[in-house]
Amino acid sequence: QVRLQESGPGLVKPSETLSLTCTVSGASISSFYWNWIRQPAGKGLEWIGRIYTSGNTNYNPSLKSRVSMSVDRSKNQFFLNLRSVTAADTAVYYCARAYVSGSYDYFDSWGQGTLVTVSS
Amino acid sequence: DIQMAQSPSSLSASVGDRVTITCRASQSVSSYLSWYQHKPGRAPKLLIYSASSLQSEVPSRFSGSGSGTDFTLTVSSLHPEDFATYYCQQSYSTPYTFGQGTKLEIK
Numbered sequence: 001q002v003r004l005q006e007s008g009p010g011l012v013k014p015s016e017t018l019s020l021t022c023t024v025s026g027a028s029i030s031s032f033y034w035n036w037i038r039q040p041a042g043k044g045l046e047w048i049g050r051i052y053t054s055g056n057t058n059y060n061p062s063l064k065s066r067v068s069m070s071v072d073r074s075k076n077q078f079f080l081n082l083r084s085v086t087a088a089d090t091a092v093y094y095c096a097r098a099y100v101s102g103s104y105d106y107f108d109s110w111g112q113g114t115l116v117t118v119s120s
Numbered sequence: 121d122i123q124m125a126q127s128p129s130s131l132s133a134s135v136g137d138r139v140t141i142t143c144r145a146s147q148s149v150s151s152y153l154s155w156y157q158h159k160p161g162r163a164p165k166l167l168i169y170s171a172s173s174l175q176s177e178v179p180s181r182f183s184g185s186g187s188g189t190d191f192t193l194t195v196s197s198l199h200p201e202d203f204a205t206y207y208c209q210q211s212y213s214t215p216y217t218f219g220q221g222t223k224l225e226i227k
Contacts, residue, residue, distance in 0.1 A: 004163075045164075045207055045218040060215040061121075094164070098211075104170045105211050106154040110163035 002027040004095050004111035012118050018082040022095030022111060029053055029071065033098035033105060034078045036069065038091040039113075050098060051078055085118045092116075122146055122210050126219035132227040137198050141222045143191040143208035152212035155184055155193045158221075159204045168193065200226075
């Protein structure tokens with residue numbers, strides 16, 4: 001059974017960079033899309049973007065200028081960097097695997113989420 | 121971006137009730153629609169993909185239907201563990217988008 005676990009600082013100062021790691025266990029990181037999704041308190045889910053194991057990425061245009069993602073296949077990990085954060089980036093951040101079946105893809109495995117607060 | 125609108129935003133029901141949640145897309149998403157169950161402090165759980173396909177190990181009391189712009193999630197007979205927040209999500213085009221959620225509460 002695949003498991004995902006987010007890790008990283010729970011507190012980031014405004015204007016700095018939020019950096020998170022997702023560690024995948026129980027399955028190879030190869031041949032899937034790996035996603036980051038966030039949820040501000042009291043709000044809905046927002047897709048941040050995804051990375052394929054080849055390194056190809058797709059980002060939400062609303063965050064594209066500040067986001068970068070990368071993958072380390074040797075460690076079965078993928079990463080999120082979000083630059084120039086503000087209080088609006090305070091949220092629970094989830095990593096998730098997108099399983100592809102034919103032309104369909106869906107988030108079949110998720111991490112528990114990690115709360116990141118942006119505050120000085 | 122494709123906007124996803126769920127209704128109702130909250131719903132009170134009793135164990136054994138049949139409930140239906142609707143999701144409407146701002147443009148056609150064909151059958152590229154998934155449903156998730158989310159409980160506080162837990163990882164969201166995939167219930168339905170491709171609008172009507174039941175994810176492995178999800179109880180058969182959950183079902184999904186629809187295509188194009190209008191979709192429904194139905195729970196045929198509520199169990200105590202079903203009280204949670206439910207989200208629809210389109211994967212027709214990026215950026216992928218979610219509905220705002222429907223909180224299902226015990227009456």
